[in-house]
Amino acid sequence: MQYRATLWLRDSIRTIPKLQLRPTQRCRYATAIDSPELFDVVCVGGGPAGLSLVVGLRASKTTSNLKIALIESLDLDKGRMRNPSPDVYSNRCSSLTPASVRYLQEIGAWSHIDISRVQPYQEMQVWDGITGSRIAFDWEVNTRRDVQPSTIAYMIENQNLTTALQTYLEKLGDITVISPVRVDSIDLGNSTPELDLRSWPIISLSNGRRIGARLLIGADGANSPVRTFAGTTSRGWDYNRHGIVATLKLSGSGWGGEGYKIAYQRFLPTGPVAMLPLPGNMATLVWSTVPERAARLKSISKCDFLAMVNAAFRLSPVDLEYMHSVSSGQQEEFEWRVKHSAADSTKVPMEVVDVQDGSIASFPLKMRHADTYTGERVALVGDAAHTIHPLAGQGLNQGQGDVAALVSTIQAAVETGADIGSTLSLEAYNAKRYAENNAMLGVVDKLHKLYAVGSGPIVGLRSLGLKAVNEIRPLKKFFMKKAAGV
Amino acid sequence: MLQSVRYFSNARSQNHQSSVDPTEISHFNMLASSWWDPHGPSRLLHLMNPLRHEFIARCLSSQSDPATNSRLQYLDIGCGGGIFAESATRLPNTASVTAIDASPGVLAVAESHKRRDPLLMSPGRLRYLNTPIEKLPKPASEAEKYDIITMFEVIEHIKHPASFLSSAIPHLKPGGWVILSTIARTWTSWITTKVVAEDIARIVPRGTHDWNKYINEDELSTWFLQQGGWESPRSVGVIYVPAVGWREVPGSEKLGNYFFGIRKLPV
Numbered sequence: 001m002q003y004r005a006t007l008w009l010r011d012s013i014r015t016i017p018k019l020q021l022r023p024t025q026r027c028r029y030a031t032a033i034d035s036p037e038l039f040d041v042v043c044v045g046g047g048p049a050g051l052s053l054v055v056g057l058r059a060s061k062t063t064s065n066l067k068i069a070l071i072e073s074l075d076l077d078k079g080r081m082r083n084p085s086p087d088v089y090s091n092r093c094s095s096l097t098p099a100s101v102r103y104l105q106e107i108g109a110w111s112h113i114d115i116s117r118v119q120p121y122q123e124m125q126v127w128d129g130i131t132g133s134r135i136a137f138d139w140e141v142n143t144r145r146d147v148q149p150s151t152i153a154y155m156i157e158n159q160n161l162t163t164a165l166q167t168y169l170e171k172l173g174d175i176t177v178i179s180p181v182r183v184d185s186i187d188l189g190n191s192t193p194e195l196d197l198r199s200w201p202i203i204s205l206s207n208g209r210r211i212g213a214r215l216l217i218g219a220d221g222a223n224s225p226v227r228t229f230a231g232t233t234s235r236g237w238d239y240n241r242h243g244i245v246a247t248l249k250l251s252g253s254g255w256g257g258e259g260y261k262i263a264y265q266r267f268l269p270t271g272p273v274a275m276l277p278l279p280g281n282m283a284t285l286v287w288s289t290v291p292e293r294a295a296r297l298k299s300i301s302k303c304d305f306l307a308m309v310n311a312a313f314r315l316s317p318v319d320l321e322y323m324h325s326v327s328s329g330q331q332e333e334f335e336w337r338v339k340h341s342a343a344d345s346t347k348v349p350m351e352v353v354d355v356q357d358g359s360i361a362s363f364p365l366k367m368r369h370a371d372t373y374t375g376e377r378v379a380l381v382g383d384a385a386h387t388i389h390p391l392a393g394q395g396l397n398q399g400q401g402d403v404a405a406l407v408s409t410i411q412a413a414v415e416t417g418a419d420i421g422s423t424l425s426l427e428a429y430n431a432k433r434y435a436e437n438n439a440m441l442g443v444v445d446k447l448h449k450l451y452a453v454g455s456g457p458i459v460g461l462r463s464l465g466l467k468a469v470n471e472i473r474p475l476k477k478f479f480m481k482k483a484a485g486v
Numbered sequence: 487m488l489q490s491v492r493y494f495s496n497a498r499s500q501n502h503q504s505s506v507d508p509t510e511i512s513h514f515n516m517l518a519s520s521w522w523d524p525h526g527p528s529r530l531l532h533l534m535n536p537l538r539h540e541f542i543a544r545c546l547s548s549q550s551d552p553a554t555n556s557r558l559q560y561l562d563i564g565c566g567g568g569i570f571a572e573s574a575t576r577l578p579n580t581a582s583v584t585a586i587d588a589s590p591g592v593l594a595v596a597e598s599h600k601r602r603d604p605l606l607m608s609p610g611r612l613r614y615l616n617t618p619i620e621k622l623p624k625p626a627s628e629a630e631k632y633d634i635i636t637m638f639e640v641i642e643h644i645k646h647p648a649s650f651l652s653s654a655i656p657h658l659k660p661g662g663w664v665i666l667s668t669i670a671r672t673w674t675s676w677i678t679t680k681v682v683a684e685d686i687a688r689i690v691p692r693g694t695h696d697w698n699k700y701i702n703e704d705e706l707s708t709w710f711l712q713q714g715g716w717e718s719p720r721s722v723g724v725i726y727v728p729a730v731g732w733r734e735v736p737g738s739e740k741l742g743n744y745f746f747g748i749r750k751l752p753v
Contacts, residue, residue: 065578195601196601198602200602415539416573417572417574418573419576419603424524424532424533
């Protein structure tokens with residue numbers, strides 16, 4: 001399926017005798033120079049979703065003949081992880097579900113991951129910040145007799161994943177990587193006597209290059225230019241919350257030791273605070289809170305920040321509210337107040353003793369869902385299709401699910417000779433993913449809203465619900481399987 | 487049955503120029519503009535297309551001897567807007583596709599749609615001819631013959647199917663396959679294609695089908711085997727399940743839509 005623009009322009013004139021060329025159109029070499037370079041698949045966005053997609057297509061025998069281009073505005077090569085230090089971790093981490101890992105293994109990408117920087121965890125402690133009701137998710141205790149994966153998920157730096165995918169992509173070869181180059185505009189092509197590109201998206205790049213796509217894939221994030229080109233509306237709302245992330249050092253490797261890591265999440269009325277294990281004594285923080293508190297957390301001293309993180313897992317919402325309101329002195333406040341706290345120290349993460357310099361950052365939290373993932377010659381994956389609250393750690397996994405489904409849709413189209421960009425070929429992808437993502441977005445959104453309530457009957461009911469789920473093992477197993485994607 | 491025997495005899499039509507009914511041609515000319523609309527009247531044909539390829543692949547893999555060719559040449563008779571012809575051209579093991587149709591209107595649509603795909607435009611891959619099979623020049627040598635002759639949803643629109651098939655057969659290589667799909671003439675097919683599809687659900691325009699022209703699968707295989715020189719007839723029924731799509735249902739070839747394949751004996 002390698003096209004040579006000039007070749008078919010020249011030859012097709014001979015093969016369509018019916019089409020009479022007007023003298024003005026006979027200047028065909030001028031047309032050929034202006035013609036965009038054509039690809040079967042053009043993926044905009046070289047993040048985890050875009051990279052997995054092009055690698056997935058290239059690694060599959062069925063789709064390996066497709067002519068593929070990947071466009072990324074940032075310098076992909078500069079973004080690679082090089083000689084990383086074992087005690088320095090990126091603050092952009094994700095929790096990869098076993099389903100996502102299985103897909104990465106299937107396409108052959110997982111073996112390129114720096115596994116020493118990946119931390120599987122076997123237990124998850126989730127509790128209500130107001131009532132203290134707890135639910136412990138752990139495969140061992142509840143499914144001792146079943147053959148179940150003992151790992152709930154794998155913590156990984158996004159950069160570790162994208163570096164592995166790039167290494168693998170280079171090894172596979174034959175993908176045109178265009179980076180760092182911006183997309184200036186996307187328009188539909190023209191019709192010439194030789195070729196009708198009026199349904200083909202033509203991408204004009206910041207380096208002056210023009211490329212046409214049989215299928216244009218938007219893996220270009222929440223503000224997707226591809227989605228805008230497709231005219232697809234993305235609906236949702238802002239949570240008026242910011243997510244604070246940071247790379248932390250704990251006093252030890254965790255209560256379960258190196259071989260049994262635990263993730264912690266406490267639902268506070270302003271949003272959940274989560275601490276997820278990284279190798280050794282390291283951990284990553286995701287704390288969603290109101291923008292004013294997020295701003296203060298970023299501005300206070302290191303000692304006060306550490307005190308706030310430790311307090312977030314130990315003190316009552318009333319104590320926390322006070323500590324958020326003062327501009328300094330959180331460390332002293334915490335030391336005094338924690339003595340009177342009833343928190344069982346083994347049921348909360350080990351004490352945070354340090355935070356990696358420059359790792360504290362924040363981002364606004366949103367919920368968005370595109371009305372559809374497909375159009376003629378367009379498909380959206382990952383954040384371009386949906387943005388989710390990070391409380392369940394599903395964002396990147398949803399993107400991997402999209403990629404797996406889109407790759408299999410394209411495979412089916414190639415096997416039956418369909419045009420991979422046609423609406424009919426792409427319908428199956430939308431059908432496979434839309435409802436599933438919508439359900440996940442809905443559940444996570446409701447969870448956020450449920451736990452944002454600080455007092456009243458709902459607080460009692462949700463604690464009852466959490467306790468009930470904790471007691472009813474089949475139900476708990478069901479939730480765990482959903483979260484693991486198995 | 488009586489009716490079908492009448493339609494399906496060799497006796498008549500040797501003097502006919504074309505087996506295609508002129509009213510059928512005008513009907514399909516009318517459909518031309520919406521042929522490639524994924525939500526238009528041809529949606530069911532589009533959805534059926536992948537199953538055609540699966541059926542062909544199964545026919546080919548059922549051969550004990552190797553295929554006539556590693557890169558296949560197709561003749562698609564009654565190609566319409568080119569749904570099958572385009573897809574067959576894109577397959578990696580296709581050398582070329584010649585697609586013919588008697589209706590100039592739909593063929594213009596096919597030609598115009600072909601221009602949307604540079605792959606189809608590469609020389610020698612896909613050729614459309616506005617001709618009935620009777621007027622397609624007979625092959626001068628074995629090399630000009632085809633490995634696969636397809637007629638999808640065609641024979642039920644033909645006045646004289648026997649003479650139609652007789653005109654097609656000389657174009658097939660020994661060891662090649664005739665593959666077709668059509669609708670069995672049963673009370674269920676009358677209800678689904680005439681009453682439900684055309685009148686109630688309006689999935690296809692009224693007048694698309696003439697139930698009296700439907701041919702049953704056993705009539706087809708009997709006709710071929712009586713001619714001599716044919717082997718391995720196979721068929722499978724397909725049923726359209728709303729919201730799911732087309733599904734193969736073994737045994738349903740006796741009820742409605744079905745695929746039929748038969749192989750010319752290799753030399």
